[in-house]
Structures are given as C-alpha cells and as structure tokens.
Amino acid sequence: MPIVSGHICWRGAILRFWRKLNLTQRFGIALAPVMLLGMAVIGLWVVEQIEEGVIDNAGATTALLMDSFVAPLAQELATSESLSIGPTRALDEVFQQATFQARIVSVKIWKPDGTIAYSNDINLVGKIFDISPGLEHAIGGNIHAEFNQLNSPESADLAALGIPLLEVYSPIRETWQGDVIAVIEFYADATNLARTMAEARRKSWLVVGGVTLAMALLLLGIVHSGSLLIARQQRSIEATLAENRMLLERTQRASGRAVELTEQQLRRVSADLHDGPAQLIGVAALRIGALPIAKLGDKAAEEGGQIVQGLQTAMQEIRDICKGLSLPDIELKRLTEIVDQVVDSHVARTSTKVALDISDKGPDLPAHFKIGLYRFLQEGLNNAFRHGEGKDQKVSVFNTNESLTAIVSNAIASDAAANAERQASGLGLMGLKERIETLGGIFDFNVAGGRATLSMRVGHHQGGGL
Numbered sequence: 001m002p003i004v005s006g007h008i009c010w011r012g013a014i015l016r017f018w019r020k021l022n023l024t025q026r027f028g029i030a031l032a033p034v035m036l037l038g039m040a041v042i043g044l045w046v047v048e049q050i051e052e053g054v055i056d057n058a059g060a061t062t063a064l065l066m067d068s069f070v071a072p073l074a075q076e077l078a079t080s081e082s083l084s085i086g087p088t089r090a091l092d093e094v095f096q097q098a099t100f101q102a103r104i105v106s107v108k109i110w111k112p113d114g115t116i117a118y119s120n121d122i123n124l125v126g127k128i129f130d131i132s133p134g135l136e137h138a139i140g141g142n143i144h145a146e147f148n149q150l151n152s153p154e155s156a157d158l159a160a161l162g163i164p165l166l167e168v169y170s171p172i173r174e175t176w177q178g179d180v181i182a183v184i185e186f187y188a189d190a191t192n193l194a195r196t197m198a199e200a201r202r203k204s205w206l207v208v209g210g211v212t213l214a215m216a217l218l219l220l221g222i223v224h225s226g227s228l229l230i231a232r233q234q235r236s237i238e239a240t241l242a243e244n245r246m247l248l249e250r251t252q253r254a255s256g257r258a259v260e261l262t263e264q265q266l267r268r269v270s271a272d273l274h275d276g277p278a279q280l281i282g283v284a285a286l287r288i289g290a291l292p293i294a295k296l297g298d299k300a301a302e303e304g305g306q307i308v309q310g311l312q313t314a315m316q317e318i319r320d321i322c323k324g325l326s327l328p329d330i331e332l333k334r335l336t337e338i339v340d341q342v343v344d345s346h347v348a349r350t351s352t353k354v355a356l357d358i359s360d361k362g363p364d365l366p367a368h369f370k371i372g373l374y375r376f377l378q379e380g381l382n383n384a385f386r387h388g389e390g391k392d393q394k395v396s397v398f399n400t401n402e403s404l405t406a407i408v409s410n411a412i413a414s415d416a417a418a419n420a421e422r423q424a425s426g427l428g429l430m431g432l433k434e435r436i437e438t439l440g441g442i443f444d445f446n447v448a449g450g451r452a453t454l455s456m457r458v459g460h461h462q463g464g465g466l
Contacts, residue, residue: 023227028220039212043205050200051147055166058193059145062103062186063170069094070184071172074109074118078174078181082117082126083109095120105165106187109172112139117182138169138183145169147190147197166190248440255438257368330374331367335360335404338370339377339397346381352390354381362399363460372435373397373406373456379432380408380454388412388452403460409453429454 018026073087073094083091094100095107109118114131116124137144146167165187172182330338336358343354365373377395384393392411398404429445436443441458 023230024220024224027223027227031216031219035212035216039208042212043208046204046208047201050204051197054193054197054200055145055147056143058166058190059168060143062166062188063143063145063168063184066104066168066184066186067170067172070109071175074172074182074184075175077109077111077117077172078179081111081115088118091118092120103188104186105163105189108185110135110183110185112180112182134167134169135183135185138171138185139180141171141173141180143168143170147193164190164194166193252438252440255368330370333370335365335370335373335397335399338374339395342374342377342381343395346378346385350385350390352385352393355392355394357394357396359397360399362401362404365399365404369404369439369458372439373404375435376406376432376454376456377408379429383429383454384408384410384452392451401460403457405455405457407453407455409451411450412447412452 021029070091073090074083076084076087091107095104107118107120108116108124111117113128114135115128116126119125131139134144134146148164166189167187168185170184170186171180172184173179174181330341333341339356339358343356346352347354377397381393381395384390388410390410394407394409396405396407396409398406433443436456436458439458441456444453444455446453446455
C-alpha cells in the first residue's frame with residue numbers, strides 16, 4: 001500500500017507541475033528529448049560518414065603510392081609461392097628509404113591462400129594465417145582501409161606501439177592480364193590522420209548541434225508567439241466571461257427585485273380591492289337587504305333578492321381575486337414550510353390528495369426565489385386539478401448544495417392529454433416559464449405515459465445570488 005500510495009502521489013505531483021506550465025514550456029520539455037535524440041543520431045551518422053570517407057581516401061592514396069613501387073617487384077608471385085632473393089632485397093631497400101620509414105610501420109605481402117610471401121619482419125615470411133575480412137576484400141580486387149583495428153594475430157606487436165595506425169590492404173595485379181596475384185598489407189603512421197579526423201569530428205558536432213539549436217529556437221519562437229496570442233485571447237475571453245457573469249448576476253438580481261416589487265404591488269392591489277370595492281359592495285348588499293322590499297310586492301322582492309345575490313357573488317369573486325394576487329408571508333419561512341403551505345392550501349381548496357417528497361439539504365433561498373417556487377407549485381397543482389381532476393398528484397422538491405429542483409406531476413386521461421399539451425403554451429405556463437428562466441433556471445413541461453409532469457431546476461450559483 002505505501003508503494004502504491006507513493007506512486008499515486010508522485011504522479012499527482014507531476015500532473016500538477018505539468019498543468020502549471022504554459023504552452024511554450026510544455027513544448028520545450030517535449031521538444032528537448034526529441035531534438036537531442038535526433039541530433040545524436042544525425043551527428044553519429046555524419047561523423048561516421050566523414051570518418052569512413054577520410055579513411056578510404058587516405059587508404060586509397062597511400063595504396064596507389066605503394067602499388068607503384070611494389071607491384072613491379074612482386075610479379076613473380078603469379079607463378080611462384082614466394083619471392084626470390086632479388087625482389088626481396090629490392091623491396092627491403094624501398095622500405096628502408098627515409099620517406100617510407102617515416103610513414104610505413106609494417107609491410108606484408110600475402111598470397112591469396114593466406115601465406116605471407118614478404119614482410120619486413122622476417123619471422124612471419126612463409127607462415128599461413130586465417131584470411132581476415134580486409135584481406136578477403138582485397139583478394140576480391142578492392143582496396144580496404146581500417147583505422148586502429150589491430151585485431152589479427154600477426155598484428156599483435158603493432159598494437160603495442162601506442163600510436164594510431166592506418167591499416168591498408170591493396171591488391172597486386174598481374175601486369176598484362178590484371179588478375180590479383182597477391183595483396184600488400186601495410187600499416188602507416190596515422191597520427192596526422194587521427195588529428196584530422198578529430199578536427200572533422202569536432203566541426204561536425206558543432207554544425208549538427210548549431211543547426212539543431214537553431215531549429216529548436218525557431219520552433220520555440222513560433223510556439224511562444226502562438227502561446228502569447230492564446231494567452232491574450234484567453235485573458236480577453238476570461239474578462240468578457242467575467243463581465244457577462246457580472247451582467248447576468250445584475251440582471252438576475254434586478255429580476256429578483258422586480259419579482260418582489262411585483263408581489264408587493266399585487267398585495268397592495270389585493271388590499272385595495274379588499275378594503276375598497278369589496279367593502280363597498282358588502283355594505284351595499286347589507287343596505288339593500290335591510291330595505292323593506294317585501295312591502296313593495298313579490299316582483300320587487302324578487303328583483304331585490306337577485307341584486308343582493310349578485311352583489312354577494314361579486315364580493316366573493318373579488319375576495320378570490322385578492323387571494324390569488326397576494327401571497328402569504330413566506331420570506332422568512334423555510335423551504336419545507338413553504339411547500340407544506342402550498343400543498344395544504346391546495347388540498348383544502350380541492351379536497352384532493354397530494355403525495356409529497358421533500359429533501360432540504362441545501363442553503364436557504366432568497367425571497368424572490370421563494371416567491372417563484374411558490375408560484376410554480378401553485379400553478380402546477382392548479383393545472384393538475386383542472387386538467388387531471390386531481391388524480392395521483394405528486395410534489396417533489398429537492399434542495400441540495402448545487403441546485404434546487406421542483407416537480408409537480410399527476411395522472412391524466414388519454415382524452416385530456418391533448419388538451420394538457422395545448423395548455424402548455426397557455427399564458428399561465430408561459431408566464432411561469434419566463435419567471436423561472438429569469439432566475440437562470442430550466443423549465444420543462446412533458447406529457448407522456450399517462451402523466452403530466454411540470455419541472456424546474458435552478459443552480460445555487462444562479463438566481464441572483466442563489
């Protein structure tokens with residue numbers, strides 16, 4: 001467990017570090033190993049090609065020089081297994097010259113079967129050795145050059161000299177027919193060649209490294225300019241988003257205040273209707289009822305009764321309008337109390353049953369949102385009673401830390417479904433939808449499976465401070 005936990009911790013730390021980097025830094029980290037690997041591969045290949053070219057060129061030049069002296073003296077190897085005393089002494093005199101002694105360290109002439117026909121080391125003459133790859137290549141008619149590859153048994157003494165050597169195998173051809181009759185192997189002092197190769201190697205790495213660095217800087221520059229552009233655009237978008245959020249919050253707060261002011265105005269209208277026209281109509285009904293209309297005859301009494309009945313009906317309708325216009329004091333009530341009040345009022349008014357499901361685990365709601373919720377539940381239950389005859393009514397309200405969801409549903413007969421769908425576009429639901437959407441919420445009405453469902457959902461970061 002500690003190992004797994006430590007692995008997860010390291011991985012999390014790496015991810016956090018990576019997220020903190022900008023685009024240029026991420027690109028640089030990803031680019032570095034790729035460019036270094038590419039530089040290493042290209043550099044090694046270029047250096048190898050240069051070294052092979054230098055070695056082959058030096059070997060070919062030296063081989064041509066040696067061939068001009070050795071080939072005429074080694075022609076008898078075309079018919080014999082060894083050189084006679086004359087050519088042997090002539091070769092000794094050639095290689096004892098100061099020009100050759102300063103450069104040539106060792107010389108051997110091989111027969112194609114691996115026999116040494118001549119050597120400046122007399123002890124090797126006549127011995128047979130395994131044919132090396134370089135010797136085999138030269139027997140095939142090609143010049144073969146190697147640098148500091150003293151691996152053959154006959155070259156053991158040369159390895160102890162401690163100087164860089166150029167090993168060259170050059171074919172000796174029969175003068176007239178051009179057949180390879182022998183191979184001359186010689187080792188030349190390659191101190192200057194080693195110095196030249198080191199300089200070429202150093203310059204090659206400088207060129208490859210410089211080009212790689214220039215490419216990396218160019219790519220980083222392009223990505224950095226793009227990163228700066230993206231950063232500027234991101235800051236602009238964030239500023240615009242913050243401004244839009246601020247405007248949205250201001251709009252929602254203004255909408256909430258408008259809702260509260262509208263409710264206050266409706267309460268005043270309700271109070272004015274109740275205290276004004278309703279009271280006057282009531283007084284008029286009482287005064288008419290107190291008149292001795294019966295003494296005026298049956299017809300007058302009947303007319304008077306109808307007038308009183310009409311006034312009482314008008315007064316009752318005004319009172320019902322007042323009830324619809326004004327809401328109870330819900331600003332200081334909890335969510336459960338508001339929902340219970342709406343449901344209890346509906347049950348008392350319609351004598352129907354309502355299943356209730358409430359979960360209040362979120363924050364308290366502002367006043368204008370409580371008003372919107374009350375109106376939503378009130379309108380939903382009214383529609384359930386009007387279009388579904390109050391069958392299987394259910395109210396569900398869920399208040400969490402993220403959002404508040406309210407659902408009103410009821411059973412509906414198939415012949416009433418079409419009417420319910422038409423009512424979805426009516427002024428009541430449309431006004432309710434606009435009220436919910438001004439709070440930043442989502443409103444939905446759906447008829448399916450024999451049930452009508454009215455739902456709303458608002459996040460607590462919306463609704464003007466929710």
